[in-house]
Amino acid sequence: MRTISAEKIRNTVRDLCIRANLDLRKDVLRVLKISLRKEKNKRAKNILQAIIENAAVARKEKLAICQDTGMPCVFVEIGSNVKVAGDLKGAVNKGVEAGYRKGFFRNSVVKDPLSRGKSGYGPAVIHIDIVPGNKLKLVVLPKGFGCENKAQLKMFKPTADLSEVKKFIIDTVKAAGPDACPPYVVGVGIGGTADYACLLAKKALLRRLSGYPVIRLSGIRKLERDLSNEINKLNIGPMGLGGKSTCLAVNIMTHSTHIAGLPVAVNISCHALRSATSEI
Amino acid sequence: MQNLKAGDRLFFSGTIYTARDQAHKRLVEAIKKGQRLPIDLKGAVIYYCGPTQTPKGKIIGSCGPTTSARMDEFTPILMKAGLRGMIGKGNRSPEAIRAIKKYGGVYFLIYAGCGALLAKYVKKAKPVAYKDLGPEAIYKLEVKDFPLIVGIDVKGGNIYDKK
Numbered sequence: 093m094r095t096i097s098a099e100k101i102r103n104t105v106r107d108l109c110i111r112a113n114l115d116l117r118k119d120v121l122r123v124l125k126i127s128l129r130k131e132k133n134k135r136a137k138n139i140l141q142a143i144i145e146n147a148a149v150a151r152k153e154k155l156a157i158c159q160d161t162g163m164p165c166v167f168v169e170i171g172s173n174v175k176v177a178g179d180l181k182g183a184v185n186k187g188v189e190a191g192y193r194k195g196f197f198r199n200s201v202v203k204d205p206l207s208r209g210k211s212g213y214g215p216a217v218i219h220i221d222i223v224p225g226n227k228l229k230l231v232v233l234p235k236g237f238g239c240e241n242k243a244q245l246k247m248f249k250p251t252a253d254l255s256e257v258k259k260f261i262i263d264t265v266k267a268a269g270p271d272a273c274p275p276y277v278v279g280v281g282i283g284g285t286a287d288y289a290c291l292l293a294k295k296a297l298l299r300r301l302s303g304y305p306v307i308r309l310s311g312i313r314k315l316e317r318d319l320s321n322e323i324n325k326l327n328i329g330p331m332g333l334g335g336k337s338t339c340l341a342v343n344i345m346t347h348s349t350h351i352a353g354l355p356v357a358v359n360i361s362c363h364a365l366r367s368a369t370s371e372i
Numbered sequence: 373m374q375n376l377k378a379g380d381r382l383f384f385s386g387t388i389y390t391a392r393d394q395a396h397k398r399l400v401e402a403i404k405k406g407q408r409l410p411i412d413l414k415g416a417v418i419y420y421c422g423p424t425q426t427p428k429g430k431i432i433g434s435c436g437p438t439t440s441a442r443m444d445e446f447t448p449i450l451m452k453a454g455l456r457g458m459i460g461k462g463n464r465s466p467e468a469i470r471a472i473k474k475y476g477g478v479y480f481l482i483y484a485g486c487g488a489l490l491a492k493y494v495k496k497a498k499p500v501a502y503k504d505l506g507p508e509a510i511y512k513l514e515v516k517d518f519p520l521i522v523g524i525d526v527k528g529g530n531i532y533d534k535k
Contacts, residue, residue, distance in 0.1 A: 145486075156424045158436055
């Protein structure tokens, strides 16, 4: 058994919150630059340039990439041979608060969803999973709500065509339109149950963006690329002002499901898809 | 403002006020009760923005626009009270657009998701009302060369209709 202290977890989460909010993911930046190169629309090009410049300013000036530093979502994978000395969730939440305070990020979380009240830094949404091994993996995803508000779930019939599923995903992007800061990263969860499909859609955002190299793809990877191509024909574009840069990528995760159903969830991320990972 | 057309780019220098969901709700409640407002709305420009905390040594934190559509239901009342300019991201509802046309206002767009970059254009920032709302308080900002795009003009011309 390997023991990891709550303090170590707290400090790691604190550092991850800062890294995620200041340092745009390299894969996201890379695909943004590819989009800029491919984009023909002048206004779209100008906006993409501003987005890329913003990432540089954020890193240099230590200012949050976006003022919406999000609802902190934290994914914890604990190796089955790891013992956490202390309160794990408490440590994560303390780490979030410490990171957000240190980074001067926004206190965007209200304790009670109905009575609202004064906003603070947490508690975060925490997902805990147990995996084989003796490591502990932490991922911080600060999720802005402009895009989180555009998430959708649909329970299809098991006999639904793939074309119906594709239409739902594309319609979800259309419904987000200019509001959720395109170009988007579209996370899709297919299968499982209603709740699990939503979790998969969120987790899909954590997967590295590929930028779709021109090679023969099959199965889910092909579906991702086909959807991405169709979405980029919607002419939503950066800020919704037109152009072919409507999505940076479509990431799909699947899980086995019941004979009676086909859950499909879509979780959209703005272009400022932020996350940071560390393994202890 | 009268000559601006949807799609025009401009660099705005002057005073603007931040206000988002909760500040809008309070302003409208105050108007309905006939109370004195904490800011002068006559000819004012509101920026739909809730900045991060201000880091030490900086004028303001990250300060990009939030989704304007959430403020649509409050817009006609605020415009009736004198509001003339709004800065945000995304399209507006038909009722908000009608109000913009009726009162001769302009809705501007600004780079969305670029809060760090936009902080550079803010020369002064001071919370002036509803400070208990934290990031949703009303800040008075002095901006220089704020890079705007005209979204909806005085005649109701809309950038989203003609892209």
